[in-house]
Amino acid sequence: MQKSDKGHRPQLASVSSPLTFRHPVREDGQAVHDLIDSCEALDDNSLYCNFLQCTHFASTCMLAELDGEIVGWVSAYRPPEEPEALFVWQVAVAEAARGRRLARRLIANLLTSESCEGVERLKTTITPDNTSSWRMFEGVADEFDAKITDKVWLCGDEHFAGDHDSEHMLTIAPIDASATETDDMPEQTAQAA
Ligand SMILES: CC(C)(COP(=O)(O)OP(=O)(O)OC[C@H]1O[C@@H](n2cnc3c(N)ncnc32)[C@H](O)[C@@H]1OP(=O)(O)O)[C@@H](O)C(=O)NCCC(=O)NCCS
Known part of the structure; x- marks a missing residue:
């Protein structure tokens, strides 16, 4: 979920070192919290929430x-009542990266884990205004040869009393991660502490 009307334009990549992908561990909680905090477009969560994400x-x-x-x-x-779905809560990339x-590589790595x-x-x-996020999820759909459908899920007026833009629920399907190859999958899955 995002803060309303504050999306910003990604900068050109300024990094060339190799990236590594892995599941988080408890010790990552603070750094994850700081990364999310640095993304103006994202709603802040409590540090405790980020520790839960990095563990449970x-x-x-x-x-x-x-x-x-x-x-x-x-x-x-x-979602417990829809385990065949993966619900993506937040995506955050540091401005320099x-x-x-x-x-989309993060999401592809997650889907193939x-x-x-x-x-x-x-x-x-x-x-609706988060253009880079829409483009990024359209890219994910292209990669999996899937289609996107969307409908209003949380309405600005009805659910946010006009204080937040409506949140559209996107569904990208079908996803067949077994047919996808990623060259940067983590070799080991870190366990929650
Ligand atoms: C959204 C976000 C995660 C994308 O990260 P990223 O690694 O740069 O994403 P990708 O490179 O996979 O894709 C971004 C796409 O948006 C496009 N884009 C970025 N800014 C854009 C803009 N202002 N207008 C149009 N397109 C834009 C890029 O060109 C790219 O599309 P392309 O690959 O078809 O050229 C990153 O910008 C971010 O962290 N934003 C702040 C937090 C946020 O809004 N998170 C998403 C909601 S949970």
Whole structure:
């Protein structure tokens, strides 16, 4: 979920070192919190929430590291009543690392990880003005040869009393991650502490 009307334009990539992808561990909580905090477009969550994501939800979250620093993050979970879906909660890429398709690589790595076996569709919510996010999820759909449908899920007036833009629920389907190859999958899945 995002703050309303504050999307900003990714900058050209200024990094060339290799990226590594892995599931988070408890010790990542503060750095993940700081990365999200640096993204103007994103709603802040409590630090405690980010620790829960890095522990209880670690197997369906993923981060990207560059020279030991966390530069990309995706939080997600399989809704208990819809386990064949992966719901993506937030995606955050550090400004210096944007524009090199890191966000969609994070999602592809997550979808091809063991914890996403059996996932048939990806869901997420986006505000209408977050152009880079729409483009990024359109790119994910292209990569999986899937289609996107969307409908208003949280209405600005009805659910946010006019204080926030409507959140559109996107569904990207079908997802067949078993047919996808990623060259940067983590060799080991970190366990939640
Ligand atoms: C959205 C975000 C995660 C994308 O990260 P990224 O690694 O740069 O994403 P990608 O490179 O995979 O894709 C971004 C796409 O948006 C396009 N784009 C970026 N800014 C744009 C703009 N202002 N107008 C039009 N297109 C734009 C890029 O060209 C790219 O599309 P392309 O690959 O077809 O050329 C990153 O910008 C970010 O962290 N933003 C702040 C937090 C946020 O809004 N998160 C998403 C909501 S949860």
